[in-house]
Amino acid sequence: MGNCRRNRADLLAGLGPEPFLVRDAVARGFTPRQMRHSALTAPYSGVRALAFGGDSLVERALQYLPRLREGERFSHATALALLGCAIYVEPDAPIDVESQPGTTPVRARGVLGHRAARESPPFLLSVPETDQLVPVSPPQTALLQGSARLPFTEVVVALDALIRETEARFDPSVAVRLEDVQALLDASSGRRGAARLRCALGLARIGAESRMETLTRLAGERVGVTGLKLQLVVVDRDGRRIGRFDLADERSRVLFEYDGEQHRTSRTQYLRDLDRLERARDAGWSVRLFHAEEVLAHPDRAGRRMLLATGRSPRPVPVQIRRLLGEWPSPLTVSALPRKSK
Known part of the structure; x- marks a missing residue:
């Protein structure tokens, strides 16, 4: 291949879009000088990449993939993110790499071994x-590992994602059953994270379809609003389907909806939702909308709105659960998942 200067297209044709080890490229005939080409990035020592997509936890883990040794795997929060859980982490959170017993854990910049x-x-x-x-660590194991290090609300977000009955992002094989998590906990008494995961399991619910739906529900749990129905299908007085709603209190006929970004960026979605909410009100339901700014910055206020709307008396919140639910998302954290392409 010689020492001729190569442009990005040549490098892409010769190396492909995936991150690679420098030593592998040199063995194929590329020169050390070509490994310093401006089209290449060096996310880790000995690794080069052409298609540097972003700096989310998932993307940084995939850039490390060529460096994984035999028997190593991604674990803890990194495994949960790769499994599709919409957790939030510190912007500079290291990727988690687990080695087999008897081996030396990884020591590298940006990596927690x-x-x-x-x-x-x-x-x-x-x-x-x-x-x-x-x-990666098996899903149940990743939950236990993540429970020891992640804020408690992120553990519930991860649980809700993995017990979901349908999984849009990945193969359905990543889904877990509540009884599987319970069986792991029964066999893991005393292990780090087990007590926190057990509490999170008591708050997890099948049916949550997004991170913010889970957090909206947990805002209610903070002040004693429990037992809400998730993804309730509402019909009109003639039995015709109106649509599904995030959270519902069937006794008081109150619906709680998280009003996400897509409702403002898509005019079609906005008009569709207006019609759906109006039809629900005509059918005798009261509707309360919640926005990210309120749920994230003022969760207790959001919870009290839910309590007031239902007319319920708050149920006492156990001291341990109240303390754990105080581990609310920091405004400084970022999504562990890649940004969605537009």
Whole structure:
């Protein structure tokens, strides 16, 4: 291949779009000088990449993929993010890499190395951003690992995502059953994160379709609003379907909806939702809308609005749950998932 100067198209044709090890490229005939080409980035020592897409936790993990050694896998919060859980992390959160027992944990810039307590096979995951199978901790194990380090509300967000009855982002094999998590907890008494995961399991619900739906529900839980129905299908007085609603109190006939960004960016969606809300009111339901600014910055106020709307008396919140639900998302955290392409 010689030492001739190559443009980006030449490099892409010769190396492909996936991150790669410098030593592998040199073995194929590329020169060290070509590895310093301006079209290449160096996300980790010994790694180069052409298609640097972003700096989310998921994308940074995939850039590390060529450096994974035999038996290593992504774990903890990194595994949960790769599994599609819409958790939020610190902007500079390191990626988590777990090594097998008897081996030295990874030590590298931007990487937090862990050593597994016992040997177990990895869960091979297919993710949209790469053609390679990505080794991660099994979903239930990742939940237990993440529970020891993540803020409590992020653990509930991850649980809600993994017990979802349908999974849009990844293969349905990543979904877990509540009884699977319970079985893991029964076998993990005393392990780090087990007590927190047990509390999160008591608050997890099948049916949440987004991170903000979970957080809206947890805002209610903070002040004692419990037992809301998720994704209730509402019909009109003639039995015709109106649509599904995020949260509902059937006794007081109150619907709670998280009003997301898509309702403002899509005129079609906005008009469709206006019609749906009006029809629900005509059918005898009261509707309360919540926005991210209120739920994230003033969760207790959002919870009290829910309480007032239902006319309920608040149920006492156990001290431990109230303390854990105080671990609310920081405004400084960012999504662990890649930004959606427009």
